[in-house]
Amino acid sequence: MDFTFTNEQIAFRDSVSRFLMSEVAPDTLREIWETDGGRSPELRRMMAAQGLTVLAVPEAEGGLGLGDIDWALMTQELGYYAIPDSLADAAYVGAGLLAGLPGDNAVRATWLPRIADGSCRIAVGHPVNPWVADAALADLLLLAHPVQNGIELHALTRDAVEVIPQASIDGSRRLAQVRWDPCSASRVADGQTGRALWEEALDRGAVNVAGQLVGLAQRMVDISVDYVAQRKQFGKPIGSFQAVKHHLADVVTKIEFARPVLYQAAYALAHGGTHRALLASHAKLACADAAWNAARKGIQVHGAMGYTWEVDLQMYAKRAWALDAAWGDRAFHKDRLAGALLGESAPLGPLASFNNNMDS
Template identity: 50%
Template sequence: MDFVFNEDQEALASTVKRFLMTEMTPELIRELWATPTGRSDRLWDLFASQGLMAVSVPESYDGMGLSEVEWALLAQTYGYFAGPEPLLDTSLVAVGMLNGLPSGAWRDELLRDIAAGAARVAVTHPVNPYVSDAHVAQVLFCEHEGELHRVMPDACSWQAVESVDPSRRLFELDWKPDASTRIASADEAAPLLAASLDRGAFAVAAQLLGLTQRVLDVAIDYSAQRKQFGKPIGSYQALKHLLADVAIRYEFARPVVYRAAYAIAHNDPQRALYVSHAKLAATAAAQLAARHAMQVHGAMGYTWELDLQIFMKRIWALAGSWGDTTFHKARVADTLIGARAPIGPARTFELES
């Protein structure tokens, strides 16, 4: 059994990493903080030119037709650079919803618009108290009493909610559902909302993996440059242990996130278990990385001038997005204990009949 990504998947992720390394800089992120929307149309167009918007869109709608397995690397890379744009909400979560809806004029046109970079989509879900990027969305998918509605921006109003991360633009939404906005009944919407929760939580977990690596890299670089008593502080055993603990936690979380991607892509019956495990593992790794990176930097880590704050604040913000730790622990417990799931080493390689 092959547990590694193939050459094409690695090459796609490598291409995106080189692109983001040039375009998604900390300097740009700081510039966007000062703009009214916090978003960049130029950057969104560049995402589309790189094919990022079309990853999950079926080929029949001008997309690439790839799965969550490819997103495992792409979302991790996006997290590493702390991209502020709603890339994953639109091209992974919203596209997943659209793929689950029957073909129709507006649905097919929206898929093509997403692939071309002509549309941002905001997605609401009961697990999230606020909706992100409603202010720049061309379309909003909203849940109401279990139903799924398609809401246009001019049919709703929103109130901004402050986030610990200046790049996160969160809103309280005010809108009125009616028959013209309903695109799925409660029965039809239930599997779509369940799948969007899993895709959203997986997307956050993958980004947290990337942020863990970025914060670790920042801490390692600082520990090599900062000197005390004539020696780099990274040469002291206490700091080595801090950074080694992060690296170990990261390596344990990585395959868990990749397993969740595979479970979503293949609609595994235990998908919710794997996704919640991934969110928990990635959140724990990222939060540990943030704490230890701050300890390595000392008082300097609290200053506005250091880029470390960009990545730490994103970790804090994403930790509660698409379900907090309590929520995902409860999902794991329900699956393992309540449903008496077949688990353990003897079950690992069982094939489903």
């Protein structure tokens, strides 16, 4: 497997990074957190103008038709800057769900072009998530309805559901319990077809969150390195103390081990790998562990003041803690790993590590 990104992919990632660096500085992030909606319509318009909403939309509906590997780079940038927006939920996970519908489906034909031009918000309610992100702000909600032969996919507008807000430790994460009544008019995929769509959405959602967690981990370690280089004790920067170096080196090691796992999962998603679910769960666990450690060690080297509102670190730590349970908590993904690794068809044995079927 080749994890070397093309020059075009790297250039696009760098352009996204420069854009978010200028538009989502920590002070801007604080201001958006303190608004009632936790969102900036102007930021969403600018992201659409930069082409960030068209990536996963098929070319037939006005998009670029890019895939999971491109998004593995994109989501890291969204995490690094902790963007106060559910862009990836709509333009990646939601767009993927709609793109899985037949080409002549009316819901697909109506909403994919709107995702591409940035004129709508999509909320995705998967059974693994107890609350739906951005449900109160969404123009369209894609919701799951378990039935005897699978899981149906339903599409409803905001006025067709009841939304009960739920507080989050992340000031820009808008969660809600959604109450609704499934009917034939809202159903866009039956139980059997919907099951496949929702299973892919789960893996895509997990990889989406994993990418953001790696980006958050990198941002927190960067913030911590800057702090320990400036903070002095006994006349020396505390970053020169060996114990502090060890804390941050541990975080960097976890990030470096998590990134290849993320890329392997994205590769399996893009190529329909037979062990896609296993790799997606592995990515979520590895990236969540990196972000969790970055937050804990970052707060520790800040002398616990990293919890306070005045320090930038706390915003990225809170986002990491919130995303840790999104699209399946650790228990859920460990159970999926156990089922894959301990089952009768588990890829175990001396030759399994070199078996290319893991990714095909």
